[in-house]
Amino acid sequence: MTDHILEAHDLENHEALIPPSNWFERSETLQKLRKNKKFPTIWCAGCGLGVVMGALIRAIDHLGLKNDDVALVAGIGCTARMPVYMDFNTLHTTHGRALAFATGLKIARPGMKVIAIMGDGDALAIGGNHFIHAARRNIGITALVVNNSIYGMTGGQYSPTTPLGKVATTAPYGNVEPPFPICELAMAAGATYVARSTVYHALELDKFLTEAIAQDGFSVVEAVSYCHTTYGRLNRLGTAADMMRALKDNSIAKSAYDKLSPDEQHANTKIVRGVLHQNNTRMEYTRMYEQQILTRVQSV
Amino acid sequence: MTIRLMQGNEAIALGAIAAGCRFYAGYPITPSTEVAEVMARELPKYGGKFIQMEDEIASMAAIIGGRVGGLKSMTATSGPGFSLMQENIGYAAITEIPCVVVDVQRLGPSTGQPTAASQGDVMQARWGTHGDHPIIALAPISVRQAFDLTVKAFDFSERYRTPVILLTDEIIGHMREPVELPDFSTIKIYEHKVEEKPEEYKAFRNTEDGVPPLVPFGEGYRYHITGLLHDEVGFPTQRLDEIDPWLERVNGKLEKHIDEITLVEEDYQDGARVAVLSYGCSARTARHAVKVARAQGKKVNLLTLLTIWPFPEKQVEALGEKVDKIIVPEMNLGQLAYEVERVVGRKKVVRVTRANGEMVTPQMVLEKMED
Numbered sequence: 001m002t003d004h005i006l007e008a009h010d011l012e013n014h015e016a017l018i019p020p021s022n023w024f025e026r027s028e029t030l031q032k033l034r035k036n037k038k039f040p041t042i043w044c045a046g047c048g049l050g051v052v053m054g055a056l057i058r059a060i061d062h063l064g065l066k067n068d069d070v071a072l073v074a075g076i077g078c079t080a081r082m083p084v085y086m087d088f089n090t091l092h093t094t095h096g097r098a099l100a101f102a103t104g105l106k107i108a109r110p111g112m113k114v115i116a117i118m119g120d121g122d123a124l125a126i127g128g129n130h131f132i133h134a135a136r137r138n139i140g141i142t143a144l145v146v147n148n149s150i151y152g153m154t155g156g157q158y159s160p161t162t163p164l165g166k167v168a169t170t171a172p173y174g175n176v177e178p179p180f181p182i183c184e185l186a187m188a189a190g191a192t193y194v195a196r197s198t199v200y201h202a203l204e205l206d207k208f209l210t211e212a213i214a215q216d217g218f219s220v221v222e223a224v225s226y227c228h229t230t231y232g233r234l235n236r237l238g239t240a241a242d243m244m245r246a247l248k249d250n251s252i253a254k255s256a257y258d259k260l261s262p263d264e265q266h267a268n269t270k271i272v273r274g275v276l277h278q279n280n281t282r283m284e285y286t287r288m289y290e291q292q293i294l295t296r297v298q299s300v
Numbered sequence: 301m302t303i304r305l306m307q308g309n310e311a312i313a314l315g316a317i318a319a320g321c322r323f324y325a326g327y328p329i330t331p332s333t334e335v336a337e338v339m340a341r342e343l344p345k346y347g348g349k350f351i352q353m354e355d356e357i358a359s360m361a362a363i364i365g366g367r368v369g370g371l372k373s374m375t376a377t378s379g380p381g382f383s384l385m386q387e388n389i390g391y392a393a394i395t396e397i398p399c400v401v402v403d404v405q406r407l408g409p410s411t412g413q414p415t416a417a418s419q420g421d422v423m424q425a426r427w428g429t430h431g432d433h434p435i436i437a438l439a440p441i442s443v444r445q446a447f448d449l450t451v452k453a454f455d456f457s458e459r460y461r462t463p464v465i466l467l468t469d470e471i472i473g474h475m476r477e478p479v480e481l482p483d484f485s486t487i488k489i490y491e492h493k494v495e496e497k498p499e500e501y502k503a504f505r506n507t508e509d510g511v512p513p514l515v516p517f518g519e520g521y522r523y524h525i526t527g528l529l530h531d532e533v534g535f536p537t538q539r540l541d542e543i544d545p546w547l548e549r550v551n552g553k554l555e556k557h558i559d560e561i562t563l564v565e566e567d568y569q570d571g572a573r574v575a576v577l578s579y580g581c582s583a584r585t586a587r588h589a590v591k592v593a594r595a596q597g598k599k600v601n602l603l604t605l606l607t608i609w610p611f612p613e614k615q616v617e618a619l620g621e622k623v624d625k626i627i628v629p630e631m632n633l634g635q636l637a638y639e640v641e642r643v644v645g646r647k648k649v650v651r652v653t654r655a656n657g658e659m660v661t662p663q664m665v666l667e668k669m670e671d
């Protein structure tokens with residue numbers, strides 16, 4: 001069974017956390033999904049967002065966190081609707097501002113696991129400034145960015161991650177703006193855990209999210225997804241299943257990528273999946289504030 | 301207690317701390333920066349936390365997040381930053397998260413004249429964010445009152461679960477006056493009390509007083525907060541039978557407590573047929589003009605509005621019934637005068653406006669008493 005799953009996911013054995021077969025029944029977290037109140041979701045049938053939500057729940061479950069100690073903070077978009085379905089402390093904010101709200105919440109509740117859930121537009125266009133500054137501060141928030149290369153919720157306008165040449169409703173002749181590499185941007189800005197996978201590689205997402213949430217500082221997981229309804233249709237990329245399969249075919253594990261020659265790496269156009277960066281030496285922001293300021297200032 | 305020479309901005313920061321504010325997020329801007337500087341220095345002494353955010357949009361978001369986490373929170377800014385905060389002020393209004401936003405007004409629009417005073421954000425404070433929403437705005441006229449109204453701002457924001465704007469100006473913010481502050485431990489702020497068990501908790505339910513109690517995140521009451529129209533438990537809804545009562549409660553809750561929220565100073569003389577009505581820095585001009593007029597033997601009423609939003613309709617209407625003429629000096633092109641005209645009719649209102657960074661002078665007000 002395990003081998004079968006690993007093979008299907010094109011994963012290396014050590015890379016995956018295999019959930020036990022009865023994980024659904026066992027999972028306190030899952031049992032507390034707001035299933036009676038909120039389901040079905042607003043998402044299109046076949047959307048990759050459900051896979052990301054599953055991975056997030058399994059990661060939180062795996063860490064054994066209490067639902068009370070977790071806050072999900074989201075901006076606006078299809079991705080940002082995710083928190084409403086899950087029984088945590090859930091804050092659905094304004095477009096682009098999830099990390100800024102999350103910063104205030106984390107400062108007020110440093111013991112809480114704060115996870116910001118954002119689309120590519122939410123995190124990198126309107127929220128780009130907050131993204132780099134949260135990374136720079138290394139505040140203990142996990143940024144889960146679902147990258148579907150498009151503004152899904154508003155119907156398929158180009159985003160800061162739309163590839164060059166691709167069509168969007170606001171790029172009818174093809175996009176002429178180069179995309180942001182989300183993970184590289186996060187690394188350059190100071191994030192202390194950065195990983196990328198795809199919604200095809202669900203178990204890998206489980207693992208990366210588990211590690212990201214466990215990380216003390218600012219962590220980023222880019223979950224590459226697809227939007228068959230807008231981007232897929234505009235660019236004739238087939239069904240949701242076709243787009244899912246394309247994520248398998250067009251991605252490469254970092255371990256395999258690292259074995260390529262420099263020329264081959266240079267020529268690579270596939271999505272590199274893996275933990276791209278981890279730094280455990282930088283102190284997390286709220287700890288720093290506590291140690292450098294609160295404990296040093298004479299209280300009145 | 302000792303008497304200290306203090307700036308309005310410093311009094312605001314200390315008022316916030318006295319009121320229990322333990323989180324400040326802001327972005328520097330003249331003429332409000334001293335509020336941030338005092339908070340950065342003083343808050344940690346009280347175990348509070350300060351952060352300088354990347355912009356005012358983030359500052360506003362962060363203080364809402366901080367209050368969701370249970371810390372009483374404040375930000376301070378001036379015109380350009382206040383404009384940037386508007387979307388999230390609306391978020392705080394619709395989600396009913398208490399918070400205090402200080403706007404030390406400067407001359408606009410745009411970058412305008414950063415060091416010059418103005419009262420040009422009166423309408424922005426009321427209608428700056430999109431959509432109908434409740435809001436409270438308080439305007440102090442002295443340094444000591446800046447302290448007191450900041451305390452009030454926190455109390456109102458908690459009591460009525462609404463953002464409160466402390467709408468002050470460069471003159472009050474930068475002016476120094478000797479003040480004697482009360483002992484902080486004597487200051488009591490409204491605290492939310494929740495009786496329900498976590499499973500029964502409804503953060504947005506209909507209550508008699510219109511204000512359901514708020515529990516911070518992390519205390520076992522897991523719930524959803526959204527800027528979408530929502531039901532009693534916070535889930536988004538498009539059902540009119542859920543939206544309508546909610547709209548009625550949220551937009552009606554301040555009206556239910558209007559007498560407690562409305563702060564005015566009425567200094568009236570029997571038989572006066574003329575009145576001066578003002579607020580903020582211009583109220584100092586008004587006060588001086590009235591003093592001079594009275595010394596000359598004239599009878600004049602003086603109404604000072606400390607609460608400007610919700611607009612004190614009852615008090616202004618009553619004043620309109622007493623006098624033939626209401627002179628409204630303000631450092632803008634007549635923003636609050638619009639409201640006075642709405643309540644007492646255009647014929648009775650005489651505007652005295654100045655929007656070039658200079659104060660309205662008592663002389664300008666006195667001249668209007670003559671004709």
Ligand SMILES: Cc1ncc(C[n+]2csc(CCOP(=O)(O)OP(=O)(O)O)c2C)c(N)n1
Nearest residue numbers: 076077078079095119120121122151152153
């Ligand atoms: C201030 C503001 N500007 C614009 C919008 C409209 N809007 C809603 S969602 C969205 C884009 C969402 O794209 P993304 O963040 O990639 O999320 P997705 O829907 O693709 O998951 C936009 C532009 C808004 N809600 N608020």
Ligand code: SF4
Nearest residue numbers: 043044047078152227
């Ligand atoms: S519009 Fe696209 S991103 Fe949004 S739910 Fe549908 S498929 Fe998913």
Ligand SMILES: [Mg+2]
Nearest residue numbers: 119120150152
């Ligand atoms: Mg998107």
